[in-house]
Structure formats: C-alpha cells, structure tokens
Amino acid sequence: MATTSLSSFSLNHARSPAIVWISSAALFFLIYLSAMNAPPRTFPSFSSSPTSNTSTAPLIPSSNSDLAVEERRLQLYDKMSRDLDEKGAVFLKGGETSQSLSLSDIFELRDGVVVPVLKAANPPVRANVLYLSPEFSKPISEAVKEVFLPYFDGAIWFQNATMYHFSLFHASHHLTPVVATENEIEAEVEAVERVTKSICPLKIKLDRVVLTSTGVLLGCWQVVSGTDPAEIRGKLREALPRAPAKQLYDLVLLHTSFARILGHPKLSEEESKKPFDQVQFFHELVARANTKLRGFEATVTELWFVEEYDVLALALNGKMKTRRFHLGCNGDLNH
Ligand SMILES: *[C@@H]1O[C@H](CO)[C@@H](O)[C@H](O)[C@H]1NC(C)=O
Numbered sequence: 001m002a003t004t005s006l007s008s009f010s011l012n013h014a015r016s017p018a019i020v021w022i023s024s025a026a027l028f029f030l031i032y033l034s035a036m037n038a039p040p041r042t043f044p045s046f047s048s049s050p051t052s053n054t055s056t057a058p059l060i061p062s063s064n065s066d067l068a069v070e071e072r073r074l075q076l077y078d079k080m081s082r083d084l085d086e087k088g089a090v091f092l093k094g095g096e097t098s099q100s101l102s103l104s105d106i107f108e109l110r111d112g113v114v115v116p117v118l119k120a121a122n123p124p125v126r127a128n129v130l131y132l133s134p135e136f137s138k139p140i141s142e143a144v145k146e147v148f149l150p151y152f153d154g155a156i157w158f159q160n161a162t163m164y165h166f167s168l169f170h171a172s173h174h175l176t177p178v179v180a181t182e183n184e185i186e187a188e189v190e191a192v193e194r195v196t197k198s199i200c201p202l203k204i205k206l207d208r209v210v211l212t213s214t215g216v217l218l219g220c221w222q223v224v225s226g227t228d229p230a231e232i233r234g235k236l237r238e239a240l241p242r243a244p245a246k247q248l249y250d251l252v253l254l255h256t257s258f259a260r261i262l263g264h265p266k267l268s269e270e271e272s273k274k275p276f277d278q279v280q281f282f283h284e285l286v287a288r289a290n291t292k293l294r295g296f297e298a299t300v301t302e303l304w305f306v307e308e309y310d311v312l313a314l315a316l317n318g319k320m321k322t323r324r325f326h327l328g329c330n331g332d333l334n335h
C-alpha cells in the first residue's frame, strides 16, 4: 500500500502529490503503529477512554515501566533501521528528470536549489510538538550536511535547523481532519498549556540516525530523564478529547526529521567505476552520520502547539502559527 503511493516521485506528475507524500509519511508510521503489536507488558496504560481517570494512571512511570518503555523504543528503532533493507531505496524508484533526479512533486529545482512547493492545508493541521532549540539542532544539522551534501547537492531537502521538532500528538491531521472554530482552538491551546505545566523538561540522547525506505533521514532518541513522550501523549489525549483516535505515531516514538533525500547520489569518477550497491552506499553514509551524532545529548524545554496553514509547514518552512510553552514540571495541576 505504502509502496504504490510512493511510486510517483517525479517532477512531471501533478496528481495530488502532496497528499501522496504525506500519506506515505503517515503510512510509514501507521505501519509501525500496527506492526508494533508488542505486548504492553508492564507498560502503563495511558488510556484516553471517556471513563479513564487520570488519578488511576501513574503520573511518573515506575522504574520498572521506564525500562519497558525504553526497550519498546529500542525495538521500534530496530524495526525502523531494517526498513531500508527490507524495502530498498523506494524513493529512487520514481520517474527521473533529465538531471537524474526523482523529486517529489512538493519540491522543485530552482537554479539547482531544492525549494518546496507549498500548498494550503485545508483545514490547517494542529500539531503538538516538542521543540529542539538551535543550541542542539545547529550542530546536528551541520554534521548531517557534512555527510550528505557532497553527494546530494540539489537532490536533498534539509530540515530548517531552527525548526527541529518531535511530533507528538495531533488535535487534527490530514487523515482525520477535526474542524474547529477559533474559540475551540483557543480552548485546545489552553488545555495544552495546562498539560505543559505538569511536564518536566526532557534530557534525551540520540540513539541512532536512520534512513527510511522513503528517503527520510531521522534522528531516533532515547529518554534519559524527564517526562516520557508516552506519558505526554497520554496527557494530551486526555486534554484533547476531540483529537483523532488514530494518531500518526507510536506512543513511544521520539524522532526528529533531519533531511529528505530526493534523488540519486553524485559519485566521483573513481567511485562510479566500482560496482555500486545503492543500499550499501546509503548504509555507509548513515553509519558516518551515526559516528558523528550517536550519543548526542540534548535538553528539551518547550512544547509548541502549531497550526500548520500549509501542508507540512513545519517541515517545509510553510505558513504556520505557533504557541510556545515552557515545560513547567509543577506536578499534576489537575488535582
Ligand atoms: C477518579 O478517581 C478518583 C480516585 O480514585 C475517584 O474518587 C473519582 O470518582 C474518579 N472519577 C471518575 C470520573 O471515575
């Protein structure tokens, strides 16, 4: 399913390409959602059923469940790491332009520079994301560029370093739009703000860099201390009862997008003489990125409520409205 919709990476085809692209991205994670049927074991229940009662859910997971969450994240990242081997470099299999690029329709080349083609999101997507400050994102972005730019100049899109974020939970997304009035949105914002007061800043560590079969270069993070993303998602679920039941991401996932590869690598004359194993080549680049970045530690102190007026505005420098909240770490103020 995901692979069929992915086959249209080409400058020439104009059939609702943005939808194809996001759907692929979303499907990618939905697949993990359903594939991760790992038994919850001691994983605390962050259920959001109407009868659920916050006081029955553990506010801070016990050390026992911390371990279970950490292990579940590792399993998820292992699975994501295998994606490229299992499916191959699907992002290169689309139509190719004369520059031997296979660009998604939401990007185009202008004077050799990849620029996004922005499209209005209707209704706007309402996303809750953790924000990674430039203090941490800039050095990561530089390392990623060092590794990938020499091979993919003009065929790669880098995430804006001042907009590195971890997608947590959507009040409305493209698969299940939840239309809301301005007042309803303000009420959501207030509910999210209350949640942020009880969340503690996260100390996190980059577990690994992963390249997916759809060409997305991701940072996958582990939590050292602070409120676990699984618990934050549980709190947001309770605070936003109208939010889509089906969310895009696994409860435990903590990831940032670094870049999206859009075309074939440019090889030196020397390199292009040797037999070329595409997947192996990508593995080597990812390994180089891991050498630079694995174990990188960062602190996350802000959660943003973002209205994305353009499709993928956070990823593509599109139009959006952001509300920034400091993680207060004040205990549970709902009680
Ligand atoms: C929530 O839990 C508290 C304490 O266990 C209980 O007193 C209260 O009635 C519960 N509320 C609901 C809606 O179940």
Ligand SMILES: *[C@@H]1O[C@H](CO)[C@@H](O)[C@H](O)[C@H]1NC(C)=O
Pocket: 160, 161, 162, 163, 317
């Ligand atoms: C990156 O994001 C910042 C903040 O939103 C913005 O000012 C800047 O123009 C963006 N950079 C590019 C290349 O779009």
